Amino acid sequence: MFNYDQYLRLDKFPLIWCSGCGDGIVLKSLLRAVHKLGLQKDQICMVSGIGCSSRLPGYVDFNTLHTTHGRALTFATGIKMARPELTVLVITGDGDATAIGGNHYIHAARRNIDLTVLLFNNHIYGMTGGQVSPTTAKGKKASTAPYGSFENTFNISGLAQAAGASFVARSGVYNPVQLENYIVKAIQKKGFSLVEIMSPCPTAYGRRNREGTPVDMIAWQKENSVPVAKAGQLTPEELEGKLITGILVDIERSECRAEYQKLIDRLAQS
Amino acid sequence: MSNASQQRVRVLTGNEACAEGALAAGMRFYAGYPITPSSEIAEVLAEQLPRYGGVFIQMEDEIASMGAIIGASLAGSKAMTATSGPGFSLMQENIGYAAMAEVPCVIVNVMRGGPSTGLPTLPSQGDIMQARWGTHGDHPIIALTPFSVAETFSLTVRAFNLAEQYRTPVILLLDEILGHVNEKVELPKDGEIALVNRTLPHDPPERYLPYRHTESGVPPMVSFGQGYRYHVTGLAHDESGFPTNRASEIEKLLDRLHRKIEQNRDHIVEVEAYEMEDAEIGLISFGSSARASRHAVRLAREAGKKAGLLRIKTLWPFPDQEIQAYGDRVKKWIVAEMNRGQLAHEVEWALCGRAPIHRVTVYNGDPISPLTILNRINQLD
Amino acid sequence: MSQEPAAKKKKGHVTVREAWCKGCAICVEFCPEQVLVMERGKATVAYPDRCTACNLCELRCPDFCITVSVKGE
Ligand code: SF4
Ligand code: SF4
Ligand code: SF4
Numbered sequence: 001m002f003n004y005d006q007y008l009r010l011d012k013f014p015l016i017w018c019s020g021c022g023d024g025i026v027l028k029s030l031l032r033a034v035h036k037l038g039l040q041k042d043q044i045c046m047v048s049g050i051g052c053s054s055r056l057p058g059y060v061d062f063n064t065l066h067t068t069h070g071r072a073l074t075f076a077t078g079i080k081m082a083r084p085e086l087t088v089l090v091i092t093g094d095g096d097a098t099a100i101g102g103n104h105y106i107h108a109a110r111r112n113i114d115l116t117v118l119l120f121n122n123h124i125y126g127m128t129g130g131q132v133s134p135t136t137a138k139g140k141k142a143s144t145a146p147y148g149s150f151e152n153t154f155n156i157s158g159l160a161q162a163a164g165a166s167f168v169a170r171s172g173v174y175n176p177v178q179l180e181n182y183i184v185k186a187i188q189k190k191g192f193s194l195v196e197i198m199s200p201c202p203t204a205y206g207r208r209n210r211e212g213t214p215v216d217m218i219a220w221q222k223e224n225s226v227p228v229a230k231a232g233q234l235t236p237e238e239l240e241g242k243l244i245t246g247i248l249v250d251i252e253r254s255e256c257r258a259e260y261q262k263l264i265d266r267l268a269q270s
Numbered sequence: 271m272s273n274a275s276q277q278r279v280r281v282l283t284g285n286e287a288c289a290e291g292a293l294a295a296g297m298r299f300y301a302g303y304p305i306t307p308s309s310e311i312a313e314v315l316a317e318q319l320p321r322y323g324g325v326f327i328q329m330e331d332e333i334a335s336m337g338a339i340i341g342a343s344l345a346g347s348k349a350m351t352a353t354s355g356p357g358f359s360l361m362q363e364n365i366g367y368a369a370m371a372e373v374p375c376v377i378v379n380v381m382r383g384g385p386s387t388g389l390p391t392l393p394s395q396g397d398i399m400q401a402r403w404g405t406h407g408d409h410p411i412i413a414l415t416p417f418s419v420a421e422t423f424s425l426t427v428r429a430f431n432l433a434e435q436y437r438t439p440v441i442l443l444l445d446e447i448l449g450h451v452n453e454k455v456e457l458p459k460d461g462e463i464a465l466v467n468r469t470l471p472h473d474p475p476e477r478y479l480p481y482r483h484t485e486s487g488v489p490p491m492v493s494f495g496q497g498y499r500y501h502v503t504g505l506a507h508d509e510s511g512f513p514t515n516r517a518s519e520i521e522k523l524l525d526r527l528h529r530k531i532e533q534n535r536d537h538i539v540e541v542e543a544y545e546m547e548d549a550e551i552g553l554i555s556f557g558s559s560a561r562a563s564r565h566a567v568r569l570a571r572e573a574g575k576k577a578g579l580l581r582i583k584t585l586w587p588f589p590d591q592e593i594q595a596y597g598d599r600v601k602k603w604i605v606a607e608m609n610r611g612q613l614a615h616e617v618e619w620a621l622c623g624r625a626p627i628h629r630v631t632v633y634n635g636d637p638i639s640p641l642t643i644l645n646r647i648n649q650l651d
Numbered sequence: 652m653s654q655e656p657a658a659k660k661k662k663g664h665v666t667v668r669e670a671w672c673k674g675c676a677i678c679v680e681f682c683p684e685q686v687l688v689m690e691r692g693k694a695t696v697a698y699p700d701r702c703t704a705c706n707l708c709e710l711r712c713p714d715f716c717i718t719v720s721v722k723g724e
Contacts (some may be wrong), residue, residue: 001720010714012512013671015714020675024713047341047493058501058512063494065344066503067337068367074334078341078349079494081325082299086495087521104337107330176710202675215680218711260327264320 007031007041009061016055021215022173022199023053023120029176030089030118031060033183045086047076049096052127053120053199056091070101073108076115084257087187090117094135095125098154102134109163111184112191113256118183119194121156122201130204141208157196166191168249172198174221175245182247191255198243279455281427284422284448285352287379287455289314291426292350294463297325297376299347301338303331303357306390307446308380311352332357336364342585343368344502346493348430352378356387358404365439366405366615367504369527372481372489374433374468378442380449381557392635393446395557396609398616401441402586407502407526410531412538413441413586415556419453425583431466432538437488443585445608447558447637466474475499479509481482483522487530531587540583541592545571549578552600554593555607556582559638563606566643577647582613590620597624602650604615606643607628662722663704667694671715678708 008031014145019025034044044062048054050069057064063086067075072090080088097119108115124142125131132142132149135156139148157168167189169182179197186193200206200217211217221243228246231239282290292300300315302308312328319326325342329335332353342408354360358379368375381397383389397404412432416425424588426442433440433525471478471490475498482489489509492498505513506520514520531538545567546552555563560581570577580596582589602626605614614629621627630646634640665686673707674692684701686692687708694716696702702719709717 001718002709004715012674013715015671017713018370020677021713024715025711028710028713028715042495042497045345058503061499063499064501065341065494066501067504068363068504071333071337071364074337075331075341075344077327078301078338078343079345080297081327081338082342082345082347082349083493083495102718103330104334107334120438129410168713173711173713213679214675218681219348260320260325264323267321268323 002032002035003163004028004031006147007034007061009059014057015059017052018203021052022122022204022218023056025173025176026118026120026179026197026199027056027059029179031184032180033187036180036184037187039087039187043085043087044089045079046089046091047072047079048091049093049101050127051096051125052122052201053091053093054096070096070097070099071104073101073104073115073117077108077111077113080113080115080257081260084114084261088115089187090115092117092119094121094123094156095133096120098134098156098159106159108158108167109192109194111256112164112166112253114190114192114195116183116186117195119156119196121196121197122199122205124201124205126201126204130208143208144194157194157248160192160194164192164253165194165249166251166253166255167193168196169194169247170196170198170243170245172221172243172245173200173223174218174225178245185247185250189250190258191253275315278459279454280457281452281454282419283310283450283452284416284419284444285310285380285450287419287423288352288426288442288444290457291423292376292430293318293322294423294460295348295427295430296456296465297348297350297430298322299339299342299349300317300324300351301329301342301349302351302353303335305357307382307449308352308378310449311378311380315371330461331365334416336361336377338362340368340371340373343373343375347612348374348434350376352380354380354382355384358397358400362404366407366409368439369409369411370504371502372491372527372529373439374437374491375439376429376433377439378444378454379618381443381445383633389635392636393558394608394633394635395443395445395559396612396633397443398585398609398612399441400477408528410436410438410528411441411586412436412531412584413443415443415582415585416448417557417560418569419448419451420455422448423455423457427463427465431464432561434468435466435488436534437468437491438531443557445557471498480511481507481509481523483509483526487526487533490553518636535587538584539589539592540558540586541589542581542583544579544581546578546580546596548600549576549596549628551575551577551650552583552596552603553577553579553643554603554605554613555579556585556613559606559608562638562640563643565622565640566647569640569644570647575647588616588620593617593620597621600625603632604643604646604650605626608638616630661704663702664720664722665696665699665702665708666718667696668716669693671714673714675713677711677713678717681711682708
């Protein structure tokens, strides 16, 4: 029996999220990961942007910072550069990180700064009532895409990989243990680590797109997940509409703050 | 001469003096994005900060720069960014965040001609109102305006002191002339500079309220990672820092944010009176325009006219009381500025029609010349 | 795990913190033993004896309502 309460601000409960929202499942995976790593609460700084998932820091007993829309990574960069000894976790969503915050997203990955980003991908703007996001699939409906979206989407994990992240994994709330393991690895990795998490939004996305109940949406992940190793053997047609899960990137690459420290040390010696 | 060591006397530009002042104030975190005419500030700090063990980082844009300095300040560093008009526009949302979440930081705006890309290499003083009202909503702000290279150094130090003392963003408004002019300055030695640091809480972590409604209006502040785990948000919040929708709490917060500046305005507001003792014609100006104004006063005095200059060092909160104090004696006012009358408008507001206000406004990229101001003085007879 | 013979199947004790339950039914639907049911919009433990302490309900409840402990531990 895992004791979540030790990490929670219980007086803020119940959670603000809708019935069946996946975000709470992610929060639990995260807390188990923090525990597994033996991290002290004082040592963790959690930074979020704006949106449903970005309300998460309010519930955890860490140093918590709820910032402006899309800018969590910039605040987090300031914290990490100033106090590298802190473990900095960033909570963000598909709209927050890759629409309004897209520029910061690719640059944080390019710097490979030691941040762990949990990106809750629900394919919609939930908090503002279901507007189309950069990951709303073509044809899917949103309040600002009443006839179905006509735009192409971002591959969020691919974007981080291309920009230089040293760790990228994708999972979903159907598999909370896998999620927990990926978060552990992401925090352990020195560098920009992304965990892209499929977290269903039954309210703003599911209803409008007839995706069924929260249970149906989670069960969809079970039916349609393809582990990355297996995905390599399938054709693009076979992969159409599937969710490729697993560790997509795990490489060694120089980390921004550590490189800066080398500069400080070099100048101190000369 | 004092016994200052040889290298304390240096020839610097305003931008360089700003960077030196920030280092002397204890600034150890700079994030910025290149923009003319402010870039030299970043260039000096890119060289110096790592030598001090501090952090210099060039961000992807000005929005990110502002976010990074807020994060660094919450983590315990004195932090700053520098920019010019277009970049200052991009920073506005996060400046509002710093005001709301009460995060000390310094934003330098080396003003250039606007609007938009405007006049990248030519001076202006057109961002007076943007400094006050650039971000949305009612918010307090402090803005300082030096007029010489030496004063750029001292007001940069003061900007950090005020930011730390009042837990607020402080804006330092330079202009292109001041940023690039070379002057000889005598820098104080480190021990000679009075530095202010944020007030730490006496309360233990379990009783700490990061937004406590203290008498001074300023809540004590502790950095992240010091054992006080608290929440910071740009949403309206209660004393504990968590979001609230309760009208009474929201009002109390916004009132305190303003009160901490308003009730300390006498400490914050600084003006310099030059030949004002018997002046009947009063000039009001700031920044590099104040140099032309001072010159014009000298010329007018030589011609036997009772002219004086009230030079504004603290633009926000506005020195209305300091101007009103001359209300009975000064018969005519002239406001000299490099914009279409933003300062004059505020002076009119302060004087409520007690004396006529005349304007010298230049907004074509030229600096104001002393003779233009002198002509205006002569026209008043 | 294979070290545990099927005959010695674990027994679990599951509880629901009703005050926080939002009635999403995730716990009910993903329980392999049909221990839980929905009742008046809340999850309820209907067949406690069937519980094998597999923990799947606890892992997936988004609202921190469920605790599972292994009987006899
Ligand atoms: S709107 Fe969607 S994402 Fe937001 S809390 Fe509700 S279910 Fe979750
Ligand atoms: S622990 Fe397993 S068997 Fe027991 S109630 Fe939960 S899901 Fe069902
Ligand atoms: S998963 Fe949790 S919130 Fe949903 S019905 Fe079960 S106990 Fe209630």
